[in-house]
Amino acid sequence: MTLNRRNLLKIGGAAAALPLLGTKAFAQSEPLKVGFMYIGTINDNGWNYAHNQGRLYLEEQLGDAVETTYVENVPEGPDSERVLRELAQSGHKLIFATSFGYGDYVIKVAEQFPDVTFEHATGYMRSANVGTYNARFHEGRAVCGTIAGHMSQTGKAGYIGSFPIPEVVMGINSFVLAARKINPDFTITPVYISTWNDPAKEADAARAMIDQGIDIIAQHTDGPAALQVAEERGIVGGFGQGADMSAFAPQAQLTSIIDNWGPHYVKTAQAVIDGTWESKDSWPGLAEGEVQIGPYGPKVPEDVIAAAEAVKNGQIDGSFNIFTGPINDHTGAEKVAAGVTLTDAELLSMDWYVEGVIPPA
Amino acid sequence: MTLELAIAIIVTVVGASTPILIAALGELVVEKSGVLNLGVEGMMLVGAITGFVVVFTTGNHYLAILLAAGAGVATSMIFGFLTLSLSANQTATGLALTIFGTGFSALAGQGYSARPVTLLGPLFPSELATHPIWRVLFGYSALVYFSFAMVLAVWWFLKKTRAGLILRAVGENDHSAHSIGYSVVAVRYGAVAFGGAMAGIAGACFPLLLTPQWAERMTAGRGWIAVALVVFASWKPFRLLAGAYLFGLVMTMELYAKAGGGPLSAIPAELWAAMPYLATVVVLVLISIRRDASSNAPACLGRPFLPSN
Numbered sequence: 001m002t003l004n005r006r007n008l009l010k011i012g013g014a015a016a017a018l019p020l021l022g023t024k025a026f027a028q029s030e031p032l033k034v035g036f037m038y039i040g041t042i043n044d045n046g047w048n049y050a051h052n053q054g055r056l057y058l059e060e061q062l063g064d065a066v067e068t069t070y071v072e073n074v075p076e077g078p079d080s081e082r083v084l085r086e087l088a089q090s091g092h093k094l095i096f097a098t099s100f101g102y103g104d105y106v107i108k109v110a111e112q113f114p115d116v117t118f119e120h121a122t123g124y125m126r127s128a129n130v131g132t133y134n135a136r137f138h139e140g141r142a143v144c145g146t147i148a149g150h151m152s153q154t155g156k157a158g159y160i161g162s163f164p165i166p167e168v169v170m171g172i173n174s175f176v177l178a179a180r181k182i183n184p185d186f187t188i189t190p191v192y193i194s195t196w197n198d199p200a201k202e203a204d205a206a207r208a209m210i211d212q213g214i215d216i217i218a219q220h221t222d223g224p225a226a227l228q229v230a231e232e233r234g235i236v237g238g239f240g241q242g243a244d245m246s247a248f249a250p251q252a253q254l255t256s257i258i259d260n261w262g263p264h265y266v267k268t269a270q271a272v273i274d275g276t277w278e279s280k281d282s283w284p285g286l287a288e289g290e291v292q293i294g295p296y297g298p299k300v301p302e303d304v305i306a307a308a309e310a311v312k313n314g315q316i317d318g319s320f321n322i323f324t325g326p327i328n329d330h331t332g333a334e335k336v337a338a339g340v341t342l343t344d345a346e347l348l349s350m351d352w353y354v355e356g357v358i359p360p361a
Numbered sequence: 362m363t364l365e366l367a368i369a370i371i372v373t374v375v376g377a378s379t380p381i382l383i384a385a386l387g388e389l390v391v392e393k394s395g396v397l398n399l400g401v402e403g404m405m406l407v408g409a410i411t412g413f414v415v416v417f418t419t420g421n422h423y424l425a426i427l428l429a430a431g432a433g434v435a436t437s438m439i440f441g442f443l444t445l446s447l448s449a450n451q452t453a454t455g456l457a458l459t460i461f462g463t464g465f466s467a468l469a470g471q472g473y474s475a476r477p478v479t480l481l482g483p484l485f486p487s488e489l490a491t492h493p494i495w496r497v498l499f500g501y502s503a504l505v506y507f508s509f510a511m512v513l514a515v516w517w518f519l520k521k522t523r524a525g526l527i528l529r530a531v532g533e534n535d536h537s538a539h540s541i542g543y544s545v546v547a548v549r550y551g552a553v554a555f556g557g558a559m560a561g562i563a564g565a566c567f568p569l570l571l572t573p574q575w576a577e578r579m580t581a582g583r584g585w586i587a588v589a590l591v592v593f594a595s596w597k598p599f600r601l602l603a604g605a606y607l608f609g610l611v612m613t614m615e616l617y618a619k620a621g622g623g624p625l626s627a628i629p630a631e632l633w634a635a636m637p638y639l640a641t642v643v644v645l646v647l648i649s650i651r652r653d654a655s656s657n658a659p660a661c662l663g664r665p666f667l668p669s670n
Contacts, residue, residue: 200579
């Protein structure tokens with residue numbers, strides 16, 4: 001069932017007008033209504049597309065046991081609170097809020113609906129009925145960084161980010177740490193464009209980077225615009241984010257990080273149906289298949305693929321962790337001692353850049 | 362800064378400024394006729410999806426621009442019918458048109474989001490644009506030259522032609538124009554249609570000139586910048602040209618400064634983002650200091666015309 005926000009409002013109103021008919025036993029035989037709130041459109045070929053694929057996977061796996069609804073283009077502001085409340089009022093017992101900036105509103109609305117389970121993607125705040133989940137994208141970034149370190153001729157990469165939040169900073173750091181293991185002089189310049197979806201601005205940011213000697217582009221925004229510019233200008237290449245974007249840049253896409261949310265959605269919905277759901281932070285990665293590495297592009301040589309696969313497999317079997325020291329910060333001072341690995345909590349609050357990042361103002 | 366980098370920046374600035382300039386020129390003519398159409402963003406999105414679909418299916422960029430203009434006109438006619446024939450509130454109708462255009466383009470674009478197209482190539486043969494300096498003059502696609510030509514054309518039309526005089530008369534005093542026999546509604550329909558065509562072409566710039574794909578809401582608020590620019594430029598085409606390029610320059614320099622890591626990158630992102638609006642404030646202050654210029658807004662702007670009165 002697909003809904004836009006306006007229809008949802010009507011349904012929410014209708015549901016509120018109905019008296020509470022169902023008993024608990026009756027309610028349990030009903031399908032579990034699962035709501036998804038997306039920051040952008042499901043047609044962005046990236047972040048939101050991937051979450052929606054996860055929703056479809058959930059429907060496919062659990063069939064009649066679930067009934068899903070999604071609301072797209074919900075800004076990270078008071079509007080998200082309203083949408084969350086409407087979803088909760090219209091009988092959704094499990095709600096996934098899939099963007100970082102929804103955090104405060106999820107916590108607030110969850111207090112008012114203690115019988116509804118909320119899960120907030122990429123967040124850090126939990127309560128009795130709010131869990132958080134994320135995927136270890138930075139593991140994928142380490143694979144991309146390895147390829148970049150091998151293939152970049154200028155040793156300079158650009159990184160288009162949306163906002164300097166830990167999730168993005170972590171990806172940048174992972175990328176440059178991996179690249180510097182290959183090329184110790186490798187540097188990366190993050191450019192924050194203050195939006196998740198403005199393809200023309202992403203493309204211009206890519207042009208600005210390429211015109212200034214950058215030959216590898218990574219991005220943490222939601223679309224393929226930067227990759228298209230990389231293709232057009234014929235630079236070494238870039239990386240797909242969220243989904244395989246080779247249709248847009250058959251030569252320039254070196255590989256892609258694919259988000260695979262489906263298994264988490266199935267597991268969570270099943271836990272809610274079984275009554276076994278608990279508030280926790282779920283953060284799987286390459287090993288669990290929630291983060292996948294897409295096909296390698298035609299430009300990537302065999303030995304680079306082998307190096308990338310080694311980094312990938314090392315992270316899957318646990319023998320390699322990109323955030324194991326020694327790690328210096330961007331000023332060159334030691335931040336993580338040799339042999340020490342950053343904890344998840346330290347990663348989730350990461351607000352510093354590693355050596356090799358030219359920090360933005 | 363090397364010459365090559367300077368040229369590359371100019372080329373990017375031109376790309377960023379062109380859609381804003383085209384859309385704002387259309388809105389300028391609309392407002393000169395006394396109509397305020399806030400639906401520019403929506404019409405641009407309809408133009409963008411139309412342009413994209415036509416390029417995707419036929420591969421013909423010029424046909425795409427033409428049909429995008431047509432789609433813009435069709436969308437603007439919804440606004441025209443409501444505000445001119447039915448005398449609905451222009452502000453509310455314009456806002457509704459933006460919401461409509463956003464939703465309609467998203468609906469029409471379903472299934473087109475994973476489809477790449479090609480950009481419209483340069484107008485002149487590439488031999489003319491091999492040297493970097495010639496690239497500044499001859500390296501652009503037809504849409505860019507079109508935007509410059511339209512600045513001249515709009516200026517000439519408003520200042521030098523009888524039809525332009527009538528249009529301005531309708532915008533300054535609709536009842537007087539009506540009383541000497543001009544059809545206020547017909548003139549305004551014409552202006553609204555022109556604004557729609559220009560907004561449609563401006564929208565088509567996104568998939569044809571900037572980033573060869575379709576993405577929902579890909580105009581990302583530039584239609585609103587176009588509306589603001591008309592006021593910024595105090596309804597003057599050449600000032601509009603300067604304003605569009607000032608906005609384009611600020612939007613582009615932000616990215617070059619951040620990517621380049623030079624002295625300009627010390628300016629915080631927030632300040633860059635605020636700069637076009639600071640510039641707007643400064644210009645508005647300057648305008649209001651000059652007493653004569655503050656009256657440059659068309660006197661009937663936004664007022665419905667009711668001939669029975």
